[in-house]
Amino acid sequence: MKNVKEIVRLAFTQYLCSDNFIHFTTRVSDFAIEVLDLIKIYQKRRHEPVKAVNGISFEVRQGEIFGLLGPNGAGKTTTIKILTTLLAPTSGAARVAGHDVVADPLGVRKQICVVVQENAIELYLSVRNNFRTFGRFHGLTSREIEERTDRVTELFGLREYLNEKGLDLSGGLKRRVQVAKTFIVDKPIVFLDEATTGMDAFHKRATLEAIKEESRKGRTIVLTTHILDEAEELCDSVAIMNRGRIIARGSVEHVKAMSLRLLYLTLSLETVSQDVLQAIQERNPLNIDIKNNTIEVTVREATAALDVLAAVKQTGLLRHFEITSASLEDVFLQLVDKKASID
């Protein structure tokens, strides 16, 4: 099913490109982004050098939503800064839309638009003029800007704020304006660094839907986020970074499978008796968590889950049960924790 979805997406992408919907002016490649052995060392006077990015390699296919995940200080933002030509790498290579980030930074910038981690809007200009200036920088005509501003302000619920100055907006609204700006231009690659930070649930949802919609149109989206549910929902593939290195990468399903086959068994019981607890503990689960009449048991491998289930059923207190695999967040925590303990 996934393959069929992929084929449809590629065909749709090619259709959009042929229709000049997105102006690809670079060589045709399967990959929108290629990163090879990238290293960034920050060297400050009177300080030890810091290796923020330590030899990472990955590729992002065209039209894909790619998530760069990791704890604070993992090197995600440094990587994004290199890919968006804000920083030069110490060594290694990176190509964005076929352009080398060091040799042809302007070529890269012509193919991307970026939501930087910092709140970045013109505080002294109205929301409308924020769109106007952004559109002009990206080569849109006044008419195109007005038309697209209408669509985007509707999508992001900004219509009533169009004449407000950036200075007078709340933090969440500023972020919304910043993200909305990127949707008025047709650049094939979009970088979103913690794009939904500070947004309320309603507009976060609208943003996620807009990202999905843009991806369906064939745009490649690279995002960093701390919110792993968001990544799980959006991303086709992810890379998990820790201490400058990539510790896992692949499709979300592939990365989740790296959880050493962790399973979560949720058991709803008539009552939590000693017999039930003893039956579970005898099977040496990885973790037991009791909440009222519900017990959550973490086990490794399906056979262990079935074994616990059978033992609890024998007590006659089981009402119903649910078996779930590890979430991206579980895998993330497990991998980052494991890596930390190795280091």
Added chain:
Amino acid sequence: MREVLAVVYREYLIRRTSPTWLFFDLAVPLLYLLMFGVAFDKALGHGLRIGEAIVPYNAFFLGGVLSMSSFGSAMNQSYGFFVDRDNGIFYEFLTYPMTRGQFLLGKILFQCVMAVVQCVLTIAAGTLILQIGIRWELLPFVFIGMTIGTAGWFFFLAIVAFRIRRNDTFNTVINVAYFVLMFLSSMFYPLEQVPSWLRAISCANPLTWQTDALRFLTIGLGSFSSFMLEAVGFGAFLLLSFWFAVRTLQKAL
């Protein structure tokens, strides 16, 4: 060109929202000429003796006021980088589809227009209120001088702005530099009458070159050969500052 004009458009929109900035850009040097210039003119009585000529202080000071307005405009504009940094927009700008050079040119182009407007106001006040005799035939060259001067000082100050992270440090450095550059130049007084060590330092100051050039173009003080020498010197200062500012901006993060 589209990229440069996009930056100019943005600067125009921002300036339109800030009357204080507009006041500083357009009126402050003019007030300087009218208050400081008039006061000194009266105090000196018969004017300044420069070579064989006697020049009224108001006329002498006009070139100084014009370079002061160039420097002030450039200083204001370079401070704008800190405002952009505080707004976070500075980093977003650097991901827009334009070169660092186009970004810097766009930033100063609008300010150059402002400097020319300021120059028109100052010359108008000088001729109408203070009866300064202007070489009208050279007025277009005065405008070019104002543009080159403003751009040169902006690129120079941009280097400082990119290398300093804190705006309070930048303010201190720039104010001290402004003070030193102004008083170690021919802006307020003719260099013929100052101690030789001060004259030697002042002759190496690009603010002296700009002031002397503008003085030659407005009231005809000085020789053509020294005007050419100082104009070429300032041109080299502009190109060097631009090149260095672009390089510094590439490493500004």
